[in-house]
Amino acid sequence: AQPPRRLTSGLPVNIGVLFVPQQEAWGVERMGHHLIQPFSQGLNFLIPLLDRIRYVQSLKEIVINVPEQSAVTLDNVTLQIDGVLYLRVMDPYKASYGVEDPEYAVTQLAQTTMRSELGKLSLDRVFRERESLNASIVDAINQASDCxxxxxLRYEIKDIHVPPRVKESMQMQVEAERRKRATVLESEGTRESAIxxxxGQKQAQILASEAEKAEQINKAAGEANAMLVKARAKAEAIQLLAAALAQQ
Structure with a gap:
């Protein structure tokens, strides 16, 4: 029987004493039966002829490019989208015996999940909610890949390609929005200028009114003072006249 396909290739030969590198796990079968625990890093002993290394799994973070694929949004726009998967083998035994080809299985699952999640969003939301879309894809993959x-660990959308006609429509929409903002800013500027x-005219009128009022007050005060001076002079003249008559 052929050994299961795995994320790493190339199997060491059993020479009785083997050193497993750091961040690797080696699965060993003894007379066709898998041993309970995979060999971990460091010195390990095998029985020649009876033991056979059936898989080598890397425990490091693995990067897989998800090929470009078509997906249809909620508003029926067909997109071309690709991404990058970041994986880690948590259980070497399951990764080797639980699925025929782990890399292919996870890639297919990522593509299926991506199409499903994109079908729930409109085109505008796909661009606005890119981070939450990545998180949703990671959650869905982990639910299915646990076995x-x-x-x-994470999923990143690399590129989103929209059809040329949709792209032109988006550019026209952006340009219209830009013109709208410019018009609003211009009208706000005109409004501020008019205000x-x-x-300024109001303040000028207030100042003119206050100046006129002050002028009238000053004029009235001047006239009152003049009348007072005149009355005093007249009173003094009468007093002088009365004194002169009294002396005669």
Whole structure:
């Protein structure tokens, strides 16, 4: 029987004494039966002829490119989208015996999940909610890949390609939005300018009114003072006249 396919290739030969490198796990079969625990890093002993190394799994983080594929959004826009998967083998036994080809299985699962998640979102939300979309894909992959002994650490969408006509429509929408903002800013500037002019005219009228009022007050005060001086002079003249008559 052929050994299961795995994320790493190349099997060491049993020479009785083997050193397992760091961040690797080696699965050994004894007379066709898998041993309970895979060999971990360091010195390990095997029985020649009876023991056979059936798989070597890397425990490091693994990067897998997810090929470009088509997906249809909620508003029926067909996109071309690709991504990158970051995986780690958590259970070497499950990764080797639980699935025929772990890399292929996880890649297919990522593509299926991506299509499913994109079908729930409109085109605008796909671009706005890219981070949450990545997180949703990671959660869905981990729910399905647990029995394979593989954990998806993160998923990143690389490129999103929209059809040319949709792209032109998006550019026109962006340009229209830009013109709208420019018009709003211009109208706000005109409004602010008109308010400033009106405020200036109001202040000018207030100042003119206050100046006129002050002028009238000053004029009235001047007239009152003049009348008072005139009355005093008249009173003094009468007093002088009365004194002169009294002396005669």
């Amino acid at each position: 394979w002994g593989i954990r998806c 400033n002019v009106a405020e």
